[in-house]
Amino acid sequence: MIRLDRVTKEYFGKAAVADLTLTVAEGEFAILIGPSGCGKSTTLRMINRLIEVTRGTIAIDGTNVEHYRPEELRRRIGYAIQNVGLFPHMTVAQNIAVVPKLLRWDESRRDRRTDELLDLFSLDPAEYRTKYPHQLSGGEAQRVGVARALAADPAILLMDEPFGALDPITRESLQIEFARIQRELKKTIVFVTHDIDEAIRLANRIVILKEGRLVQAGTPEAILTAPVDRFVMEFIGTDRALKRLSRLSAADFMVDAPSIGQEMSLSEAGSALADHRYLWVVDGLRRPVGWLDGDDLGSEAATAAEAMTRMDYRTEGIAADATLREALSRMIQGGIRGAPVVDEGGELLGEIRLSDILDA
Amino acid sequence: MILAILTGLFLLLVFSPAVWTGVMRSLFPGLERVIYSMAPLGQLVLEHVFLVGISSGLAAVLGLATGIFVTRSWGRDFLPAVNALASMGQTFPPVAVLALAVPAVGFGYRPTIIALLIYGLLPIVRNTIAGIESLDGAVLEAARGMGMTPGQVLAKVELPLAGPVIMAGVRISTVINIGTATLGATIGAGGLGKPIIAGLIGENPAFILEGAILVGLFAVIVDTGLGLLVRQDIAQA
Ligand SMILES: Nc1ncnc2c1ncn2[C@@H]1O[C@H](COP(=O)(O)OP(=O)(O)O)[C@@H](O)[C@H]1O
Numbered sequence: 221m222i223r224l225d226r227v228t229k230e231y232f233g234k235a236a237v238a239d240l241t242l243t244v245a246e247g248e249f250a251i252l253i254g255p256s257g258c259g260k261s262t263t264l265r266m267i268n269r270l271i272e273v274t275r276g277t278i279a280i281d282g283t284n285v286e287h288y289r290p291e292e293l294r295r296r297i298g299y300a301i302q303n304v305g306l307f308p309h310m311t312v313a314q315n316i317a318v319v320p321k322l323l324r325w326d327e328s329r330r331d332r333r334t335d336e337l338l339d340l341f342s343l344d345p346a347e348y349r350t351k352y353p354h355q356l357s358g359g360e361a362q363r364v365g366v367a368r369a370l371a372a373d374p375a376i377l378l379m380d381e382p383f384g385a386l387d388p389i390t391r392e393s394l395q396i397e398f399a400r401i402q403r404e405l406k407k408t409i410v411f412v413t414h415d416i417d418e419a420i421r422l423a424n425r426i427v428i429l430k431e432g433r434l435v436q437a438g439t440p441e442a443i444l445t446a447p448v449d450r451f452v453m454e455f456i457g458t459d460r461a462l463k464r465l466s467r468l469s470a471a472d473f474m475v476d477a478p479s480i481g482q483e484m485s486l487s488e489a490g491s492a493l494a495d496h497r498y499l500w501v502v503d504g505l506r507r508p509v510g511w512l513d514g515d516d517l518g519s520e521a522a523t524a525a526e527a528m529t530r531m532d533y534r535t536e537g538i539a540a541d542a543t544l545r546e547a548l549s550r551m552i553q554g555g556i557r558g559a560p561v562v563d564e565g566g567e568l569l570g571e572i573r574l575s576d577i578l579d580a
Numbered sequence: 581m582i583l584a585i586l587t588g589l590f591l592l593l594v595f596s597p598a599v600w601t602g603v604m605r606s607l608f609p610g611l612e613r614v615i616y617s618m619a620p621l622g623q624l625v626l627e628h629v630f631l632v633g634i635s636s637g638l639a640a641v642l643g644l645a646t647g648i649f650v651t652r653s654w655g656r657d658f659l660p661a662v663n664a665l666a667s668m669g670q671t672f673p674p675v676a677v678l679a680l681a682v683p684a685v686g687f688g689y690r691p692t693i694i695a696l697l698i699y700g701l702l703p704i705v706r707n708t709i710a711g712i713e714s715l716d717g718a719v720l721e722a723a724r725g726m727g728m729t730p731g732q733v734l735a736k737v738e739l740p741l742a743g744p745v746i747m748a749g750v751r752i753s754t755v756i757n758i759g760t761a762t763l764g765a766t767i768g769a770g771g772l773g774k775p776i777i778a779g780l781i782g783e784n785p786a787f788i789l790e791g792a793i794l795v796g797l798f799a800v801i802v803d804t805g806l807g808l809l810v811r812q813d814i815a816q817a
């Protein structure tokens with residue numbers, strides 16, 4: 221748990237952060253957000269004492285951070301920044317092992333941890349261990365940067381716009397990946413961004429700052445549904461309802477999908493259809509290849525596969541970890557009322573229905 | 581390879597000067613003596629190595645220390661002054677330093693070493709500062725943010741990364757000193773400047789050429805050698 225109590229940082233008598241009181245609970249993903257220069261980075265850097273407070277106290281698990289030597293404190297807190305700052309003269313593995321080495325872990329433990337983290341970030345250890353930072357793409361470099369911050373398994377992670385310098389597509393895939401990792405690791409995270417969509421996608425709690433002061437703090441839902449003033453309202457933008465949808469995943473709205481095998485005879489399919497408006501038709505690997513409704517029964521065809529309306533699960537299936545916002549826009553574009561939810565291999569997991577989303 | 585050939589040539593010229601008597605004779609047919617023989621060349625080389633070795637060694641240590649000092653948070657106040665001094669010093673003629681050092685410490689190798697030290701310091705200080713100042717701020721922030729102490733940031737990040745630039749400074753400094761050390765012969769420091777000075781006084785261009793060729797070869801050998809060292813460093817990193 222991190223607690224900031226009436227923290228103020230002044231530069232030449234001018235406050236960069238003013239009288240900030242804030243608690244980040246264990247396992248919480250807190251995002252500091254606000255316009256440029258509002259004091260986000262300053263707040264973050266006071267937690268690991270890269271910047272010292274002018275007034276007020278910061279405590280971690282009840283102990284004032286000033287109680288520790290700054291280096292000792294920082295080795296226990298992960299730190300990732302926008303420009304990554306990988307050491308160009310060290311390999312990926314050496315970069316990741318910096319803090320474990322400072323903590324005097326033995327070599328085999330360091331190596332094991334490095335491989336584990338590369339795996340976690342979907343970077344093949346055999347290929348990436350010995351690469352140098354200049355051989356990495358921006359997305360790979362930032363994966364290594366975050367892996368490095370996690371190396372000594374710190375309970376707390378501080379991240380300053382870690383995905384801010386990436387192109388939108390890479391940024392989004394790293395956000396999804398990092399959200400998955402956080403579900404697994406449950407770190408206490410303080411994350412800085414100026415991108416409201418990123419905050420809504422990732423945070424348990426959003427803290428909005430303006431000119432060094434806290435304007436509103438709360439869950440993304442609370443902030444989207446009840447912004448306290450015009451500033452917050454303008455900051456989160458006009459498409460608030462749509463933004464809420466990106467908080468939810470397709471899996472949250474998934475219901476069982478009625479399905480039949482593609483070899484099933486049309487007469488059998490007809491009796492199965494008695495209880496449903498339509499049926500998904502799946503192949504031998506349970507991948508949806510089409511759907512069948514009452515109109516299809518009248519045909520001359522012998523099997524479900526011949527009578528069904530064909531579809532491609534690769535383009536029309538919705539991934540379970542897609543956001544509801546994506547699912548909705550896909551259904552609206554396709555003019556369909558329901559869509560199959562599939563796993564990575566294309567296997568049918570269930571379906572989501574437009575009517576369920578609109579009720580939400 | 582090149583280094584081995586140059587070194588072989590250099591040693592040959594030093595230890596059996598007779599091999600180029602013929603060449604010198606055909607170049608300077610009017611001269612009675614074409615090979616400097618007042619002192620064995622081997623001894624002059626050793627004197628030269630001594631002058632350059634001590635002065636450049638000290639310059640490297642002091643220059644590095646100064647460069648590191650003014651790039652620390654607690655030494656930064658001195659950075660502008662040292663920068664100004666370094667660029668000013670470069671325009672100061674070495675002969676003047678020599679002339680000023682003589683009254684202070686007398687004739688011999690001491691004033692020469694002092695002059696070479698001061699002169700050789702400048703490129704090293706300048707390059708150390710430039711090397712460290714040009715490092716990516718994000719790299720330094722990451723190093724500090726991960727919990728490296730200031731000493732660890734210096735030893736594990738700043739020096740390895742600034743290393744090639746610093747070494748380039750050491751190389752420039754040493755090569756300049758090899759040439760400048762010839763001036764030491766005018767105030768009794770010995771070295772490969774002796775044949776040159778003797779040639780100037782005795783109007784014997786063959787002596788001048790002999791000294792100049794040896795100094796030039798020596799400088800190229802050291803330069804190439806230090807260059808190889810740096811490249812190995814980079815290859816390791
Ligand atoms: N070292 C410094 N000296 C003077 N002013 C600073 C310094 N660092 C930050 N500031 C000021 O403090 C304010 C907050 O900065 P910062 O926390 O970096 O903002 P951001 O929210 O964009 O991360 C800004 O107005 C900035 O100009």
Ligand SMILES: [Mg+2]
Nearest residue numbers: 260261262380
């Ligand atoms: Mg910032």
